[in-house]
Amino acid sequence: MEVRFRPTTTLARTGAWRLLPNINASGRPLPPEVSADDIARNLQTDRERPSRKLKDREIYSFEVMLTESEWTTTTAPMLDIHFTDGLFGVLDQSGVPVAGWLKSPVRINLKQARARNTKHEIQFFLEAQSYWGLTAASRSTPRQITFRLVDGDQLKAEQAGIAGRVVTTADVILLGDDAPAERLFVCDVDDNGPSLVEVGKAAKLAGVPITVVPVTVNRGDSWLQDQFQLGWSVAGGESQRVVVHLPRMVNDSALVPGTPNLRNFTDGHFPSDAIGVAKDFWADEVSLSDGTVNFSLGVAESFVLYKHLGRVVLLLGHVFSVMRKARKDANPRLEGGDTSDLYRVRLAIDDNLKLLAGYGSADDEILTAIRVLNSRIAEVSSFFAAGPDRTVRLTVQVKAGEGGGSEARTLEFNAQNKEVLQRFWRKLRALHSSGNYGGNIEVSPSFGDVAYGRILTGSVDHPPLVGFLKSRGPRQPHSAVYTRWLHVAHIDEVMAFAPGAGGSFSILRADPMLALGVLEQAVRMQKAGTLVTRLFRGKKWIHESAGGLSDPKYPPQAYRMLVGTQSPYDRSGLGKKEPETRSKPYGDSAFYDDRRFLVASARTVVSARYAAFMTCADLLTACGTTNRAIDALYLSNTLRSPEDFLSSHYYGDLEEYRREALPFRLDTVLQQDFRGVPVHSLPVLFDRMGDYVGDGTQAVIPGAVNLQTLNRHVLVPRPYGPRMRPADAIALLRALSVAGYKLPPLPDIGWIQARGLDRTWHWTRASEAVFVAQLAKWPSKFDPEYDEMRLSIGLVGALSTASWDTQSTYHLVHAKDKLANHPSEEPETLYWIATYFKDGFDELKNWPVDYCKGDTADAHPRQDKYEAEIRKVMDRVRQANPGAFGPNGEVLSKTWTRIAIPENTVDVFELYIQLVLESLGLTVHWVDSWYYHVHSGGIHCGTNVLRSRPG
Helix, strand or coil, X not given: CEEEECCCCCECCCCCEEECCCCCCCCCCCCCCCCHHHHHCCCCCHHHCCCCCCCCCCCEEEEEECCHHHHHHCCCEEEEEECCCCCEEEECCCCCECCCCCCCCEEEEHHHHHHXXXXXXXXXXXXXXXXXXXXXXXXXXXXXXXXXXXXXXXXXXXXXXXXXXXXXXXXXXXXXXXXXXXXXXEECCCCXXXXXXXXXXXXXXXXXXXXXXXXXXXXXXXXXXXXXEEEEEEECCEEEEEEEECCCCCCCCCCCCCCCCCHHHHHHHCCECCEEEECHHHHCCEEEECCCCEEEECHHHHHHHHHHHHHHHHHHHHHHHHXXXXXXXXXXXXXXXXXXCHHHHHHHHHHHHHHHHCCCCCCHHHHHHHHHHHHHHHHHHCCEEECCCCCEEEEEEEECCCCCCEEEEEEEECCCCHHHHHHHHHHHXXXXXXXXXXXXEEECCCECCECCCCEEECCCCCHHHHHHHHCCHHHCCEEECCCCCECCCCHHHCEEEEECXXXXXXXXXXXXXXXXXXXXXXXXXXXCCCCCCCECCCCEEEEECCCCCCCCECCXXXXXHXXXXXXXXXXXXXXXXXXCCCCCCCCCHHHCCHHHHCCCXXXXXXXXXXXXCECHHHHHXXXXXXXXXXXXXXXXXXXXXXXXXXXHHHHCCCHHHHHHCHHHCHHHHHHHHCCCCCEEEEECCECCCCCCCCCCECECCCCCXXXXXXXXXXXEECCCCCEECHHHHHHHHHHHHHCCCCCCCCCCHHHHHHCCCCCEEEEECCCCEEEEECCCCCCCCCCCCHHHHHHHHHHHCCCCHHHCCHHHHHHHHHCCCCCCCCEEEEEXXXXXXXXXXXXXXXXXXXXXXXXXXCCCCCCCHHHHHHHHHHHHHHHHHHHHCCCCECCCCEECCCCCEEEEECCCCEEHHHHHHHHHHHHCCCEEEEECCHHHHHCCCCCCCXXXXXXXXXX
């Protein structure tokens, strides 16, 4: 027997036959635009179709020849083709899969096949299904095909490979951001309108076409970088780019699990002539059995269960919180103290709720909280119930068959088999960890003896993905940095590769100590009288949450400090009730200065927006210690003892930290695996956290390292840092240089002006709003009795909104209001915009937050002075933006519009970053990435780039 390829064009230099997987869509050019109709067609790759076109370049013709003797001496000649399951498939001479075509060994009746062939040789086609290392079976098995001629149970002949060479798949090489950019992808989710405009302008200047994924396709999900990783492969002169589709089911704007995301876009848009989509990770399943009942769930189905079970852990935390509020000596209990033990967590919810009920609290707020807890526990019990016999029952909806229906299966767990449930929960968390997303995979340019660059990731949890990354071997080795201290845990939050001239490159490293140094110097200069603005002016933190929802979104901890008990400002006046006998209530002065912006609600079930601006001093107070700890524990190599930051009282002997984190700090890995590559610091500050091991954090300032590279152009998130007069900003950098920070040559004012760094902008639209504390306003959606009040008013019917005077409205709103303040939604107007940016103008520079403190209804000189000065700022902003505002200061544009703020200042962070990146020969484009920032990411996360093979 002889098996041979016809024609022999797939021989690689290594001496192996390398086959390109048939995961593209032949005859389809990649469309430059995205259509919802294209996605709805559920495009199939070639390997998913019932038959192949014989001219398909990714099916490989092979011939089987038997000698006359073999034909005559073999009674029932069968050809068995052995290979790794799922890695290859066998087609007949018409391009149709043979019976059992994917499962090894494929058995073919040669006499029947011969009868269908007109030639002496018997023709078949071999088709690679994926890349070695990607399929579940191939991650631990050899890449080899063996042909055997058998007669019943007798082996008549055997051939390993073809023509003495191994038959395998082509290698997939992952692409880094240094690869030539062909097309930039970005999503339109409406709220990211400013990003969309500025990214589009930057891409045009970089000469890279842009494809916008509309909301009808992205379904409100913008994280393109996370959904897939791009690679390429070559075999026998043919090449193919590869979209490795990662198992990601989340949606950045969804509060409920199972909301559609970018999965369908990835599978439906990219398969084309020269681009294949590898979907292997979506074939992974998780299984569970209690010994009697069992089930298996795929990625999509298991995601919903994962989010529901995650609610159980959060619910126990809510029970503990209410217990502590109800009684100072409360003693919440969780046997073993391990929240990953779902069996014990579920029992602890009911046990602690009984303790809470026994406290006998008569406080209305506590009783309301208990009612809410009971309602949430009832919801959880519908799928995860605890019985009086200490048995926990998990009910799961699974597919009932090919018809698409589902059926409920209930599994029971007790103290004897609870470890099975615990292992299942660990697998679910590993499969759906954000560490498995594309933002956690970076690839360096080639250097040294690493021909295709080194893969650098953060902490990756899914073992199959780890196996694939490591399967690239020495051609593209894998390194990992510990990133579990970050909420999203992505490597692109702390570093980036910056291309250089002649194939060189640098590493850009997030440096919180540098950010602290800038802020500390700004505070020193501000105290000496220099104009220094607040950070994040005009921007808004988002707050979207409701009991039981899986993905709430909160403002950063730094903001929560300002509105909490540790606030440096006296906000008590916001909670004081004005006597109803007063004819013209004035309230406290906190309602008239910037303290009115310091609002929050634990009951937010609508989309709230809080003014984000914050002074340098406040940000240092909130985040200074945290960032020193982060740098020492997870980024730098300078930590002498982790006990300096991690108290043994909380962390025991710190063995887990020393084992998992210490050897994989960022600088440690960079010095070990990227020796000789220059590292440049960019200022990034992370949000406040209390538990440096158990908690997580994210950048509180948009992270400059989360940039996107388009050849020699970089799209960098605007940091919205403190702004100063250009001469003062240069003086600040000079002071940093004297203090030991390494900087390129300092610029002059002309250099700053030539790059437009001295210009300030604000994005807004007519529908934009901000929430502020209001005295005696009509009920807002923040009020717990809002729906009840609307219903009551509707039932009365005789009263209109206008008929409610100030006193009765105030009483109606606040009679049962347990909030510390009464935030209401205010449309963004010229007045509010001037308020955001007032400290960039000399009349109101370095204006205190509590500038109305001491004013009363009888005398409010501070408020009067402020109102006079803010009118001047309003006039300047109106003059700089003709036609942007109506007669009452209302914003006229219904779509996003950019408002110029004529203050002649420069962002100190922008200036520093621009100097560093330009010194590397890069062209810098500043882009607004605030939408991504408040959703825990940056512009690199929110875009992805189709790149060509380097070199």
